[in-house]
Amino acid sequence: MISFLFVLTAAVFLTGIINRTRALLSGRKGVRLFQHLYNVRLLLSKGAVYSPVTGALFRAVPAVCLAASVTAALLVPMGPYPALLHFEGDMVAFAYLLALSRAALILGALDTGSSFEGMGASREALYGALIEPGLFFFFGTLALMTGHTSFTSVFGALGAGTPEMVVVTVLLAYILVKVVLVEGGRIPVDDPRTHLELTMVHEVMELDYGGVDLGLLTVGSWIKTASLATVAAGTIASVFGQGGASALTVCALVAAVGVIVGTVESFRARNRLNRNATYIVTVSALALFAFLLVYVLSLNLNIE
Amino acid sequence: MLIVLAVLSLAVFAVPPRYKYWFTLLVVAAGAAVSTALALSAWGASAGEIVFESGYSPLFLFDRPVMDGLSAVFVIVASVVAVSVTVYAKDYLAAYRESKSPAQMSLHYAALSLLYFSMVFVLTYRGGFAFLFSWELMTLSSFLLVLFEGEKREVRRAAINYLVLMHVGFVFLLTGFVLGSGGGDAAGFDALRNYFATHDPVPLFLLFFAGFGMKAGLFPLHVWLPEAHPAAPAHVSALMSGVMLKMGVYGVMRVLTYVEAGELYTIGLIVLFAGVVTALWGIVFAALQNDLKRLLACSSMENVGLIFTGLGAGMVGRATGNDVLALLGTGGALLHAVNHAFFKSVLFLNAGSVYLKTHTRNLDELGGLSKRMPVTSLLFLVGTLAICALPPFNGFVSEFLIYAGFFRSVAAGTDVLLAAVGIATLSLVGGLVVLVFTKAYGIGFLGMPRSRRAAEAKEAGNWMIGAQVLPLAGILLIGLVPAFVSSRLTGVVSSVYSLPEMPAGTDGLAHSLAMISVLAAVLIGMAGGIYVWKRRLLRGRTVAEFPTWGCGFTAPDARMQYTAESYAEGLQRLSSPLTGRSAGETGVSKDEPFAGTVPNSTGRWRDRVDSLVSGRWVFLVRKLNARLGRFQTGRVNHYVLHAVVFLAAVFLLTLLGIL
Known part of the structure; x- marks a missing residue:
């Protein structure tokens, strides 16, 4: 239970932290830490505008997206604290729940009959397909390191091991931060603040949602990002020792993920769109590399 | 009894035209009822299999049919899909009543029921002659079914192509059985045990693998598949893709039961890599197709690839004594074969309804069907989500089992690299399936109608919709209560391949499956809850209508929508080394001032x-x-x-x- 509440809290704070980081780094004072909450409250108090092209599916998509994100969040443990639901193989379910929310959003976008949204949907589908192996090799590496296939038991068993394993853990966390950037639609893959429909990926698919629907989608994407960030934080928290990964450490690390995302957004330009595929495949390749690295280490070869 | 029914199905020629359909339905339904009952009793039988004395007839050279767990699973699936497609055929064929003579209709009906019965025979006869006879009957009847619209040139071409390649496959099987009998006169599956015990099993297995792989659509023997499926009428494609491909899978699974575990390592690797290549090739080509049924056919290849990936991994697991991988890989493969039969038949049947109502299968001429054919669209959506392996539908459960096998063997540190190959394939294919089927559903059913034919489409007939109740029930049952079916299937696998029922390390499996049910319930409950809550929030507030945002452009038009071709463009760029473009327009030349005057690109991906x-x-x-x-x-x-x-x-x- 504590883990689920933590993910929800992280979802609330993370966007604020990212915004504040960007503001400070660009020399602004920045908006209130919880400005985005007020924005969503405003959205939820509005009505809705639907395009006559859209059908029932379009209206159901926000609910499905949010429900899939929240269900995925149920599986995420906060460091060593167990998740609300956990079972052997829950990593796979986690990945597929995120895929469900992505697929729902894509279908909703295609229902509007807009060429911009089709463009965004096409990109999102491709990027989603290319990042999937990265996510699964991340899981595979964790399974190889700990001998477990559930987040909760993995993070329970993941402890400070040899220096090699610390390096691998840091590498894994790095990979997952990249996954957060890709799945969350952040720079350098996608720019959440762009105003040009032609270059949007994630944002363009939400263009025709307004009011309550947009609010639900926004909350859903916060929870998705927070779940991934919590997994990243849990991974790297293990460096501080099995017992040392206290709640406070994990909190600080999730905040650190927010700061990193904000920093990247302040100093990097987004990729050219046709470079994105390469960028994402590189992340997946890196995950494969981490997997093989751990495998070679586990073989205990004596390389002279 | 079944033989009598099979012969009886030929009597459809003598039945007056008005009753021909009812006669066929009756024969197929009776056959399905009988064989399902037999399959269920075989499942419950203590010996694990039952031998029927009644099938002991001169027709099949005195070979006794045998039903064990493996046959029973496939027989039940075949029966469910066969009944469903026969019910569906009523409205679908009604459209052809004018253009086809009663004799042609009779031929079609007779072939339809013969295809079903021959598949049941393939699944139950173990003697070489009876098996090959049934196999050939299956090929011929499906050939006749594909040839239904034989007046079209491409249909004839596809059907002949299919017939020729199936006979190449047949030769492989025949050679396999003859060699496997070791010169004795008792050629058949049971003779293989002896052969494999005394010889190197790999060469003979490769023969069988080529023969069965031809039917299953394995790379590079798949070339008939994307041609024959779109050419056949919808209910035939559903039966062929849903069930007949699985006969190839069944054949390989059956042959593998006779190989001793120690010899399986090389064979397992071959099966695994054939599966991996088939899955990737199939899904990349599915993404490039703009013809709805061709897309579904390519995706069948991909699913067969996944089944063989699981099966191959399972066999390697058997060889190395990794019982967890063996049970979960093979069990997942078997469950995926069942699942694919259910969701692919739903998808093909609805694609057929769309074709019947719009007379086109080109995605770029469809669109907007979710409003015009709401029930058909909803059913296709369920099939879409199931084939994308998204919870809470059945595709997720079988992929979960295969993943669980891979992840557990990674966690246990055995067969790690092999599992890594499997995980890479499954995850990449899993991601691309979402792309392919959001394309099929999003371009074909959502948005604005892209042509007048799509705009004037009407909802499919009640029989066409009602026919899908059975496979739909299967999708929901397996998706929502996975423990119910998958524990039985893993039971079948462990008895057929003599694996321990519950190898150490699978203790959490029942718990995992139960938790998947919980997860599905939470997901559905929450989505429903949020939706209802949203509706209540919106009550009393302004819910306005406004055209889709067009970047300030105020006259949006169906032609401005994203097309099927452009949707897959990103993937096409990545996969261009594998594909070549056949002749056709390649784009708008730079000198052309008005893009609208150039017809849309018509080339096809080769x-x-x-x-x-x-x-x-x-x-x-x-x-x-x-x-x-x-x-x-x-x-x-x-x-x-x-x-x-x-x-x-x-x-x-x-x-x-x-x-």
């Missing part, structure tokens, strides 16, 4: 293997024929000369002791 396998050979054979044609002068004296030369040659060869 399968390089297809052009390699069929294109080159056909070319060579034609060349050879042209050379040989010179001898065919039409003059009697030349022919007499040929005969004399032939005789002289035979005489000389005998004399020299060569012949």
Whole structure:
């Protein structure tokens, strides 16, 4: 239970932290830490505008997206604290729940009959397909390191091991931060603040949602990002020792993920769109590399 | 009993035209009821299999049909899908009543029920002759079914292509059985046990693998598949893709039961890599298709690939004593075969309804169907989500099992690299399936109608919709209560492949499956709850209508929508080394001021293997024929000369002791 509440809290704070980081780094004072909450409250108090092209599916998509994100969040443990639901193989379910929310959003976008949204949907589908192996090799590496296939038991068993394993853990966390950037639609893959429909990926698919629907989608994407960030934080928290990964450490690390995302957004330009595929495949390749690295280490070869 | 029914299905020729359909439905339903009952009893039988004395007939050279767990699973699936497609055929074929003569209809009906019965025979006969007889009957009846619209040139081409390749496959099987009998007269599956015990199993297995793989659509033997499925009527495609491909899978699974575990390592690797390549090839080509049924056919290839990936991994697991991987890989493969039969038949049937109502299968001429054909669209959506392996539907459960096998063996540190290959394939394919099927559903059913035919579409008939109740029930049952079915299937696998029922390390499996049910319930409950809550929030507030945002452009038009081609463009760029474009428009030239005056690109993505396998050979054979044609002068004296030369040659060869 504590883990689920933590993910929800992280979802609330993370966007604020990212915004504040960007503001400070660009020399602004920045908006209130919880400005985005007020924005969503405003959205939820509005009505809705639907395009006559859209059908029932379009209206159901926000609910499905949010429900899939929240269900995925149920599986995420906060460091060593167990998740609300956990079972052997829950990593796979986690990945597929995120895929469900992505697929729902894509279908909703295609229902509007807009060429911009089709463009965004096409990109999102491709990027989603290319990042999937990265996510699964991340899981595979964790399974190889700990001998477990559930987040909760993995993070329970993941402890400070040899220096090699610390390096691998840091590498894994790095990979997952990249996954957060890709799945969350952040720079350098996608720019959440762009105003040009032609270059949007994630944002363009939400263009025709307004009011309550947009609010639900926004909350859903916060929870998705927070779940991934919590997994990243849990991974790297293990460096501080099995017992040392206290709640406070994990909190600080999730905040650190927010700061990193904000920093990247302040100093990097987004990729050219046709470079994105390469960028994402590189992340997946890196995950494969981490997997093989751990495998070679586990073989205990004596390389002279 | 079943043989009687099978023979009876030929009697449809004698039935008056009005009752032909009902007669066929009756025969198929009776057959399905009988064989399902037998399958269920075999499942419950203590010996694990039952032998039927009644099938002991001169027709099949006194071979007794045997039903064990493996046959039973496939028989039940075949029966469910067969009944469902036969019910569906009523409205679908009604559209052809004018253009087809009663004899043609009878032929179609007879072939339909024969296809079903031959599949049941394939699944139950183990003797070489009876098996091959049923196998050939299956090929011929499906050939006749594909040929239904034989007046179209491409249908004839696809059907002949199919027939030829199936017979190449048949030769492989025949050779396999003859070699496997070791010269004895009892050719058949049971003779293989002896052969495999005394010989190196790999070469003979490869023969069977090629023969069965031809039917299953394994790379590079798949070239018939994307041609034959779109050419056949919808209910036939559903039966062929949903069930008949699985006969190939069944054949491989059956042959593998006779190989001793120790010999399986190489074989498992071969199966695994064939599966991996098939899955990736299939899904990349599915993404490039703009023809709805062709897309579904390519995706069948991908699913067969996944089944073989699981099966191959399971066999390697058996060889290395990794029981967890063996049970979960093989069990997942079997469950995926069942799942694919259910969701692919739903998808094909609805694609058929769309074709019937719009007369096009081109995604770029569809669109907007979710409003015009709401129930058909909803059913297609369920199939879409199931094939994308998204919870809470059945595809997720079988992929979960296969993943669980891979992840557990990674966690246990055994067969790690192999599992890594499996995980990479499954995850990449899993991601691409979402792309392919959001394309199929999003472009084909959502948005604005892209042509007048789509705009005027009407909802499909009640029979066409009602027919899908059975497979739909299967999708929901397996998706929501996975423990119910998958524990039975893993039971079948462990008895057929003599694996421990519950190898150490699978103790959490039942718990995992139960938790998947919980997860599905939470997901559905939450989505429903949020939706209802949203509706209540919106009550009393303004819910306005406003055109889709067009970047300030105020006259949006169906032609401005994203097309099927452009949707897959990103993937097409990445996969361009594998694909080549056939002749057709390649785009708008720079000198053309108005893009609208140039017709949309009409080229089609070619399968390089297809052009390699069929294109080159056909070319060579034609060349050879042209050379040989010179001898065919039409003059009697030349022919007499040929005969004399032939005789002289035979005489000389005998004399020299060569012949």
